[in-house]
Amino acid sequence: MIDIVGLIAPNILWILAIVIGGTLISISVHFISVGGAPAAMAQATGIGTGTVMLAAGAGIAGIIAAGAVMDLNQDLGVVLGAGGVGAMVMLAATMIVGTWIYAYGVGVMPVSAKVKYDPITKYRQDLYVSQGTEGHGIPTVAFVSSLIGGLLGGFGAALAYYALMKVGTYAYAGVTPLAVHDLNLVGVVAAFTIGFFFINSVIPSYNIVGTIEGFHDPKFKRWPKAAVASFLASIPLGIVAVIAVGALALVGGL
Amino acid sequence: MEPLISMGVLALIGAAATIAGASEDLESDVGSQSNANSQVQLAPQMGYVHRIYNKAIAGEPVSNGMMCTIGATGALVLIKHFGFSPLFALVIGALIAAMVHGSYSVTAIMGREASQARFKQPIYLDLIRSHTPVIMAFAFLTTFSVEVVSYLMVYALAHPFPFVLLSFLWGVVVGSVGSATGDVHLGAERQFQQQPFGEGLNASQSGSIVRKAESGLRNGIDNLWFCSKFGGPMTGVSFGMVVFLGTWIILVFDPAKGNVEGWLSNLLGVVIVIVLCIWNWHIEKETREKYGPFKEDKVEEVSA
Numbered sequence A: 001m002i003d004i005v006g007l008i009a010p011n012i013l014w015i016l017a018i019v020i021g022g023t024l025i026s027i028s029v030h031f032i033s034v035g036g037a038p039a040a041m042a043q044a045t046g047i048g049t050g051t052v053m054l055a056a057g058a059g060i061a062g063i064i065a066a067g068a069v070m071d072l073n074q075d076l077g078v079v080l081g082a083g084g085v086g087a088m089v090m091l092a093a094t095m096i097v098g099t100w101i102y103a104y105g106v107g108v109m110p111v112s113a114k115v116k117y118d119p120i121t122k123y124r125q126d127l128y129v130s131q132g133t134e135g136h137g138i139p140t141v142a143f144v145s146s147l148i149g150g151l152l153g154g155f156g157a158a159l160a161y162y163a164l165m166k167v168g169t170y171a172y173a174g175v176t177p178l179a180v181h182d183l184n185l186v187g188v189v190a191a192f193t194i195g196f197f198f199i200n201s202v203i204p205s206y207n208i209v210g211t212i213e214g215f216h217d218p219k220f221k222r223w224p225k226a227a228v229a230s231f232l233a234s235i236p237l238g239i240v241a242v243i244a245v246g247a248l249a250l251v252g253g254l
Numbered sequence B: 001m002e003p004l005i006s007m008g009v010l011a012l013i014g015a016a017a018t019i020a021g022a023s024e025d026l027e028s029d030v031g032s033q034s035n036a037n038s039q040v041q042l043a044p045q046m047g048y049v050h051r052i053y054n055k056a057i058a059g060e061p062v063s064n065g066m067m068c069t070i071g072a073t074g075a076l077v078l079i080k081h082f083g084f085s086p087l088f089a090l091v092i093g094a095l096i097a098a099m100v101h102g103s104y105s106v107t108a109i110m111g112r113e114a115s116q117a118r119f120k121q122p123i124y125l126d127l128i129r130s131h132t133p134v135i136m137a138f139a140f141l142t143t144f145s146v147e148v149v150s151y152l153m154v155y156a157l158a159h160p161f162p163f164v165l166l167s168f169l170w171g172v173v174v175g176s177v178g179s180a181t182g183d184v185h186l187g188a189e190r191q192f193q194q195q196p197f198g199e200g201l202n203a204s205q206s207g208s209i210v211r212k213a214e215s216g217l218r219n220g221i222d223n224l225w226f227c228s229k230f231g232g233p234m235t236g237v238s239f240g241m242v243v244f245l246g247t248w249i250i251l252v253f254d255p256a257k258g259n260v261e262g263w264l265s266n267l268l269g270v271v272i273v274i275v276l277c278i279w280n281w282h283i284e285k286e287t288r289e290k291y292g293p294f295k296e297d298k299v300e301e302v303s304a
Helices: A004-031 A036-040 A051-072 A076-106 A140-169 A183-202 A218-250 B003-030 B037-046 B060-082 B086-114 B125-155 B163-180 B182-192 B220-227 B231-252 B259-291 B298-303
Strands: none
Touching (some): A004 A051, A004 A218, A051 A076, A051 A140, A076 B231, A076 B259, A140 A183, A140 A218, A183 B163, B003 B125, B003 B182, B003 B231, B060 B086, B086 B125, B163 B231, B182 B220, B182 B231
């Protein structure tokens, strides 16, 4: 029988880190400018795919980067930075190519329909929105907002990954600790982090309902509700994950 | 590994990723998967019966993630259990994935078109026969390329994730990238070519997709021909950039050498992101000047 209390007690800090990671992921999704299906028809501003899918794509790129760096260097700051930068690079590469297609393939300029003037470039927006649409493309404000979202989401995902790796490699009494390179540990932790990311990016999608342009969108103000929901959802998730990964370490891996 | 050899491997990974991105987008164009599918699905309900392959097995990231996982699992079993050479095993793995994807495509179009019988949408069997092999061919290319990316990353660049898991992850990312970039070319331009070039789709025109081709009725392969000129290759560039740049920054400044290198690699990533952001702003400025506004500014007219 596995001593659950004995597993949770030394890992309280990491449960807290997982909960913070989940909350960060939830907040980050509000920043990412997604237009859903309408954006694929140049009918709404933002990246032309669904909220969860895009956030998950960026988060996964962050997890891949954080995993690669964690294997080489276990410094918390470096791993978190790698996660954030990995997600930002994925979003930036997607958005710049999206802009090429909007500008040269569809012939529309990037424009927001939610504000009259772009808060960053101060460009006039409303005159450039074509008839019957809610804006199109990815204007500078949406690009910057998405990058902030990518950074926060990558941080959150990397924090959850880092915390679980620490739980898995902790030296429990009477057990040889697992190595950071242990394939089974890395597999279980990465799979859990991805599931965790999906859960925390679905919760804010109830706020977003299809499309959001970024921090300048009125829907962005709803973020505290999703953050609280994700915070609460992440507590049981964190406890279960720590028990599962800790138990794996206690029995000395698979 | 020697930094120079690592760079060579990375170049190969980047090339494979570019092919994966391009074929992923073209696969979704033939079968009209992803976001632009909403219009193909809507068209018969608005009275526009069409001859376009209509499959949306799942969202593109999930569908591609599944395909790559099946391919990688098959390949790994062949390598570890039957002692196949990796290249041969990766090809067979991709073949298995393409066959599974083909069967899902057929059930998807059959189910979708049958559910639209009340709108007089026929099920064209010749369309299924001619398009499904094309879809499977692109699915094969995508799966094989993603497997190559993951295999090289795990076994040549020593990425810690298991091969199958990494294939799944890159499968989801390639779907996410393809859905966000190349499909815009299909959804916003190709499907609505009768609308004036240079504006977004008016919401009142939803479902009014082009149904006539240069010769005969338009089908998915006509859409493929058009999108392979711009949307597909651009998606390849995008996924290539994601894979290449994300790994390159770790190879240039190896975090294993210390925290300073780790932070430098992160800093390099931030510099890349800032450069892309400035480029986006530049395109925004250029297109605003060249294309001009859609409406007159009434307030300024009055004051003038």
